[in-house]
Amino acid sequence: MNLRHYVTTNMAAPMSSVDKTPAECLQLNSTSFQKKTRSKFISIPGTRPSVQNGQLLVSSGVTSLDYLLGGGLAVGTVLLIEEDRYDSFSRMIFKYFLAEGVVCRHELFVAAAQDDPDDILQELPAPILDDVAIHRPGDQPRMSCEPQDTLDAMKIAWRYQNLPKVQSALASSSRFGHYYDVSKIMEPEIRQAAKWHRFYHPEHPPPSSGTHSPKLESYSALLKSLQEVIQREGFDLNAPLPKSRNILRVGLHSLGSALWGDDLCCHDNPKNVHALTSFLYGLRALLRSSLSVAVVTVPSHLIQDRALMGSITRLCDNAIALESFKGSERETNPLYKDYHGLLHVRQVPRLNCLASQLPDHKDLAFKLKRKQFTIERLHLPPDLSETVSRVGKGEPAAAACASATSSAKHLDF
Amino acid sequence: MLSELLQGTDIGGFLLIQDSCTYCGRDLLKSFIEAALNREEVIHVVGFDVSEGELKDGLKSSVFQRLHFHNAFADPLGWTDNSPFTVHQFSSSGLTELLNQTAQSKPATLVIDSLSWILRHVSPTAVCHTLQQLKKGGAVRTIIGLLHEDMHSRGIVGSVCRLATSVITVAPRTKADEGLAKITRRSKSGKVVQDEQIFSIRKDLTVTVLSKPTNFGRKQSNTEEQVDPTANLTFNLRLTDAEREAKEKLALPFVFSTEKKTALLHSGPGSGKILYEPDANDDYDQEDPDDDLDV
Numbered sequence: 001m002n003l004r005h006y007v008t009t010n011m012a013a014p015m016s017s018v019d020k021t022p023a024e025c026l027q028l029n030s031t032s033f034q035k036k037t038r039s040k041f042i043s044i045p046g047t048r049p050s051v052q053n054g055q056l057l058v059s060s061g062v063t064s065l066d067y068l069l070g071g072g073l074a075v076g077t078v079l080l081i082e083e084d085r086y087d088s089f090s091r092m093i094f095k096y097f098l099a100e101g102v103v104c105r106h107e108l109f110v111a112a113a114q115d116d117p118d119d120i121l122q123e124l125p126a127p128i129l130d131d132v133a134i135h136r137p138g139d140q141p142r143m144s145c146e147p148q149d150t151l152d153a154m155k156i157a158w159r160y161q162n163l164p165k166v167q168s169a170l171a172s173s174s175r176f177g178h179y180y181d182v183s184k185i186m187e188p189e190i191r192q193a194a195k196w197h198r199f200y201h202p203e204h205p206p207p208s209s210g211t212h213s214p215k216l217e218s219y220s221a222l223l224k225s226l227q228e229v230i231q232r233e234g235f236d237l238n239a240p241l242p243k244s245r246n247i248l249r250v251g252l253h254s255l256g257s258a259l260w261g262d263d264l265c266c267h268d269n270p271k272n273v274h275a276l277t278s279f280l281y282g283l284r285a286l287l288r289s290s291l292s293v294a295v296v297t298v299p300s301h302l303i304q305d306r307a308l309m310g311s312i313t314r315l316c317d318n319a320i321a322l323e324s325f326k327g328s329e330r331e332t333n334p335l336y337k338d339y340h341g342l343l344h345v346r347q348v349p350r351l352n353c354l355a356s357q358l359p360d361h362k363d364l365a366f367k368l369k370r371k372q373f374t375i376e377r378l379h380l381p382p383d384l385s386e387t388v389s390r391v392g393k394g395e396p397a398a399a400a401c402a403s404a405t406s407s408a409k410h411l412d413f
Numbered sequence: 414m415l416s417e418l419l420q421g422t423d424i425g426g427f428l429l430i431q432d433s434c435t436y437c438g439r440d441l442l443k444s445f446i447e448a449a450l451n452r453e454e455v456i457h458v459v460g461f462d463v464s465e466g467e468l469k470d471g472l473k474s475s476v477f478q479r480l481h482f483h484n485a486f487a488d489p490l491g492w493t494d495n496s497p498f499t500v501h502q503f504s505s506s507g508l509t510e511l512l513n514q515t516a517q518s519k520p521a522t523l524v525i526d527s528l529s530w531i532l533r534h535v536s537p538t539a540v541c542h543t544l545q546q547l548k549k550g551g552a553v554r555t556i557i558g559l560l561h562e563d564m565h566s567r568g569i570v571g572s573v574c575r576l577a578t579s580v581i582t583v584a585p586r587t588k589a590d591e592g593l594a595k596i597t598r599r600s601k602s603g604k605v606v607q608d609e610q611i612f613s614i615r616k617d618l619t620v621t622v623l624s625k626p627t628n629f630g631r632k633q634s635n636t637e638e639q640v641d642p643t644a645n646l647t648f649n650l651r652l653t654d655a656e657r658e659a660k661e662k663l664a665l666p667f668v669f670s671t672e673k674k675t676a677l678l679h680s681g682p683g684s685g686k687i688l689y690e691p692d693a694n695d696d697y698d699q700e701d702p703d704d705d706l707d708v
Contacts, residue, residue, distance in 0.1 A: 087603075091603055114575075114576075156665065202546065258572040266566075301571065326607065
C-alpha cells in the first residue's frame with residue numbers, strides 16, 4: 001500500500017495556499033519564514049516520510065529504536081516486542097509508545113488483560129518539554145514582569161530570557177521523536193487532552209457458546225472492538241476520509257499470556273495453537289487498510305515451542321526481543337556492567353521494496369537512563385592484561401553467544 | 414527483605430513461595446501464617462496438600478478463632494456427595510462467597526496450600542484468571558500461595574510467577590536447619606529488586622535471617638573506585654574558596670547593567686522577524702528537488 005502522497009514537512013507550519021500575504025500567515029511562530037509547499041494534502045502531525053522508501057513513519061517513542069528500525073515505525077505495520085523476564089523494559093517501551101502518541105496528538109487504543117488500561121495510561125512518563133506545546137489557557141509568553149528573578153536566571157544567555165519556553169498556541173510539536181523523563185509522571189492535563197479507547201479483557205466476558213473455532217473469544221472480541229473503533233473514528237482508508245486525519249496507535253499488552261485465556265505459555269502442546277497466529281493475521285490485515293500502527297508485546301520466554309514463536313514473528317512486521325540481565329548469571333559479567341540488557345532485532349520488514357534495511361550491528365545492548373532509553377552497540381573493551389591468549393580471554397564474548405559457561409578455560413595452543 | 418515480607422505490608426499483593434522436593438516450603442508458609450495471626454489478621458487457609466491438624470501443628474492455639482481452615486484435603490475432587498471444599502470451587506466467585514460466609518470487618522488474607530494441586534486439576538488459564546480477579550477484588554487483602562516448581566513445566570510456573578508481586582524460591586543449604594531464599598519483589602512502578610538470604614525457622618515458627626550467602630556479595634566487592642581527575646597532576650586544577658569567590662565576582666565581557674539589559678530585552682515587537690515577499694525574479698519551481706529531502 002502506497003502512502004507516499006501523505007507527505008509532511010518538518011519545517012515551520014505548512015501553508016495551504018501561496019497567495020496569502022505573509023502578514024496573514026504570521027502565527028505565533030518564532031520565525032516568519034514559510035516554505036513553499038506544493039502538496040495540497042494536509043499533513044498528519046507526528047509523522048514523516050521515510051528517507052529510504054517513502055513510507056509514512058511514526059516515532060516509536062524511543063529515538064534509538066527509531067534509528068534501528070529504519071527511521072521509525074511505518075504506518076500500517078505491527079511491532080512485536082518479546083518481553084524480558086519481569087516485563088519491566090518491554091512495559092517501558094510500551095509506555096513510551098503511548099506517551100509519544102499523546103504528545104503527537106494521535107489517538108490511542110490500549111488493550112490489556114492484566115492491568116487496567118487506565119492504570120497504564122496514568123503511568124506514562126513525562127515528556128521533556130522544550131518545544132512541545134501544551135495548551136494552557138490564559139498563559140502569556142513570559143515577559144519579565146519580575147525583572148530581578150528572570151534576569152538573574154540566565155547570567156550569560158540573558159538575551160534569550162524572554163523567549164517563551166512553551167508556545168502558548170495550540171500547535172503540535174514539529175519534532176519527530178521526543179525524550180521522556182522516566183522519574184516523572186505525565187501531567188494529567190496533557191494526558192486528558194488525548195483521545196483514547198480501551199479494551200480491558202475482564203470487562204468482556206466470553207459468550208458461553210460452545211463453538212470450537214481456531215480463534216479464541218478474547219482475541220476475536222479484541223479484533224472486533226478494534227475494527228469498530230477504526231471504522232467509527234475514520235481511520236479506515238477504504239471509507240472516505242475526514243478532512244483532518246490522524247493516526248491510531250494500538251498498544252496490545254502481553255498477548256498470549258494466560259490472562260488472555262490463551263494456553264500458549266502454559267502447555268508445550270497448546271490446544272489453541274492457532275488462536276494468536278490467526279489474531280495477528282487479522283490484525284495485520286486491519287492495520288494495512290487503515291492509518292494505524294500497532295505495538296504488541298508477547299511473553300516469549302514462556303512459550304516453549306520455538307516454531308510457534310517463529311510463526312508469530314513472521315506474522316508481525318518488525319520484531320525485537322529484550323533480554324534483561326536481572327536475575328541471570330550475566331548480571332555479574334563485567335562486560336555487561338553498563339547496560340541493563342541485550343536487544344535482539346529479530347525481523348525488519350520489506351515494505352514496498354526489495355530489500356530491507358538491516359541494522360549494521362547485531363550485538364546491541366540497551367540501558368534505561370532517566371531521560372533516555374539508549375540502545376548501543378555492544379563491544380568488547382580492549383584487553384590490556386599481560387597474559388592475553390586468543391581463546392581464553394574471549395570468554396565474555398563466548399558467553400554472549402551461548403548461555404552455558406564453558407568449563408575449559410584458558411585453552412592455550 | 415524476608416523480614417519486610419513477613420511484616421506483610423503490601424496490600425493487594427500476591428506472595429508466592431516456590432519450593433521443590435529438596436526443601437519443603439511449608440514451614441516458611443506456616444511462619445507467614447503465624448506472623449499474620451500475630452498481626453490480628455483474619456486468615457483463610459485452603460488446604461489441599463496436608464490435613465488441618467498437620468497444618469495447625471506448631472501454630473499457637475490461642476489465635477485459632479481467626480484462622481479458618483477450609484478442608485480440601487479430605488475430598489478435593491468431590492467423589493463423595495458432601496465434600497467440604499472441592500477443587501472446582503476454586504474460582505473467584507466461589508472463594509468470595511466462602512470468604513463472605515464468615516462475617517468479618519476487614520479483608521482477609523488467603524493462604525493457598527498448595528497451588529500445585531489446583532494446577533493439576535484445573536486449567537492454568539482459569540487459575541491465573543482467578544488469582545488476578547482475587548488480587549483486584551476487595552474481598553482479599555493478600556494472597557499467599559505455595560507452589561512446587563518441580564511439578565510443573567516452566568511455562569506454567571512462569572505464568573503464575575508473572576502474577577505474583579513477590580516470589581520467594583527456597584532451596585536447601587548444607588546445614589539441615591538452614592534454607593536459602595531467593596526473593597524477587599516487583600514494585601508497582603515495575604522496578605524489580607532481587608535478594609538472596611539465608612534463613613532458619615525456629616520451633617515457634619519465627620524466622621531468623623542469617624547472613625547473606627558469600628557468593629552473592631561478590632558483585633558488590635567489584636565496585637570501581639572513582640578516579641579523581643584532579644589528582645596526580647603536575648598543575649593545580651582545584652579551587653580554594655577564595656579563588657572561587659573571585660571567579661564568581663569576575664565581570665563577564667557582555668554582561669550589561671540591569672537597565673541596559675531590560676532596554677535591550679524590551680526592544681519592541683517584531684524586531685526579530687523577517688518579512689519576505691517573493692518578487693518577480695524568484696522562480697516558482699514546482700518540481701523543487703529539495704522537497705524530497707528530509708533533514
